Amino acid sequence: MSLRHAVLGLLSEAPASGYDLLKIFEMSLANVWPATQSQLYGELGKLTDAGLIEVAAEGPRGRKEYRVTEAGLAELRHWIAEVPPNTVPRSDVLLRVFFLGALPADQAVAYLRSLARDAENDLAHLRSLVPHVECQDDNLSVYGRLALEWGLRASELRREWAEWAEEQIRSLNVTPRD
Amino acid sequence: MSLRHAVLGLLSEAPASGYDLLKIFEMSLANVWPATQSQLYGELGKLTDAGLIEVAAEGPRGRKEYRVTEAGLAELRHWIAEVPPNTVPRSDVLLRVFFLGALPADQAVAYLRSLARDAENDLAHLRSLVPHVECQDDNLSVYGRLALEWGLRASELRREWAEWAEEQIRSLNVTPRD
DNA sequence: GCTCGACATGTCTCCACTGGAATGTCGAAG
DNA sequence: CTTCGACATTCCAGTGGAGACATGTCGAGC
Numbered sequence A, B: 001m002s003l004r005h006a007v008l009g010l011l012s013e014a015p016a017s018g019y020d021l022l023k024i025f026e027m028s029l030a031n032v033w034p035a036t037q038s039q040l041y042g043e044l045g046k047l048t049d050a051g052l053i054e055v056a057a058e059g060p061r062g063r064k065e066y067r068v069t070e071a072g073l074a075e076l077r078h079w080i081a082e083v084p085p086n087t088v089p090r091s092d093v094l095l096r097v098f099f100l101g102a103l104p105a106d107q108a109v110a111y112l113r114s115l116a117r118d119a120e121n122d123l124a125h126l127r128s129l130v131p132h133v134e135c136q137d138d139n140l141s142v143y144g145r146l147a148l149e150w151g152l153r154a155s156e157l158r159r160e161w162a163e164w165a166e167e168q169i170r171s172l173n174v175t176p177r178d
Numbered sequence C: 001g002c003t004c005g006a007c008a009t010g011t012c013t014c015c016a017c018t019g020g021a022a023t024g025t026c027g028a029a030g
Numbered sequence D: 001c002t003t004c005g006a007c008a009t010t011c012c013a014g015t016g017g018a019g020a021c022a023t024g025t026c027g028a029g030c
Helices: A003-013 A018-027 A037-049 A070-082 A092-098 A105-134 A139-174 B003-013 B018-027 B037-049 B070-082 B092-098 B105-134 B139-174
Strands: A053-058 A064-068 B053-058 B064-068
Touching: A003 A018, A003 A037, A003 A053, A003 A064, A003 A070, A003 A139, A003 B092, A018 A037, A018 A064, A037 A053, A037 A064, A064 A070, A070 B105, A092 A105, A092 B003, A092 B139, A105 A139, A105 B070, A139 B092, A139 B139, B003 B018, B003 B037, B003 B053, B003 B064, B003 B070, B003 B139, B018 B037, B018 B064, B037 B053, B037 B064, B064 B070, B092 B105, B105 B139
Parallel strands: none
Antiparallel strands: A053 A064, B053 B064
């Protein structure tokens, strides 16, 4: 249900075509709310029908540039401020952790170690994005920086937690059961 | 696709009926992988068809107690160790952060503040769970503790980040643009 | 003048998840 | 002995996302 609001949000910053949006999704929202072209174009159609966006201009190759309407902006604001964020995010990573007991201890440790490595990689990747957003000053960048900071902190947390967890399992396993 | 592995994982600890599983989901997996009864019973049927679990015993009220088969256990281990964790978790909270620019600054600040409050509540809730899992010693509890620790750390992170973000917005807004 | 790659929009099917509802059984308390 | 609440299962309609596929246009460079 949030894809529509992601689209509204992006269009509220600047008019764009479906193709443009696709690019923006790949770049800046890839880590927050990935979307495919089918979803995007479908949503653009529905939003137009609902009167929340409208075609601002047509260009070459059938390009349609969309922009939010007043109603769309109102809906966006309403969603941000008043709709309760929904639900527990599901984590298949954490789910695996729950069942690590089904694996021999050395494999469990290896799994946790690989989580730490993944987190480290993500961290490196996010850090590489920092210079990109640092200099810009549009709304999306300002708030994008907040989101990026979240990502940085979360990746660090994942790494530290994985290292801690690995240590836990190790110590459980080494100590005799007396 | 992970619901089936959650079911396999739980059944690998102990045989259980659909109803039992539902309870377990509500208690220990509620924050990791919530599931409804329709999903659960559906999945139990599919898993049985696939030969990954089997009916171990039938009880009163049509109760069917399931247990994993060898094939099921193998599938579980394979999933944990070898299937790459999938994808970016979507966060509608973070998505809202991206578009906070659509709101007047004071509302943006209020939103961040409410995030901090939510995180605080979650933290309190998770802390209340700590004594529950602390004493037990089965596999699920051991690894459940790891998951719980993750939750604690993540909630703290959310609170701290929200407070930091609020400060960022405030300072941006107060400083003159010269 | 042709071709290739980027631009651009759409359709279709499958699967997971949601939420609701219907149905029936057993045990305990009054 | 009756009734109520916990136990227990099954079905269904609707929605949203994933991913594959189909189609067409323009511009640059050879």
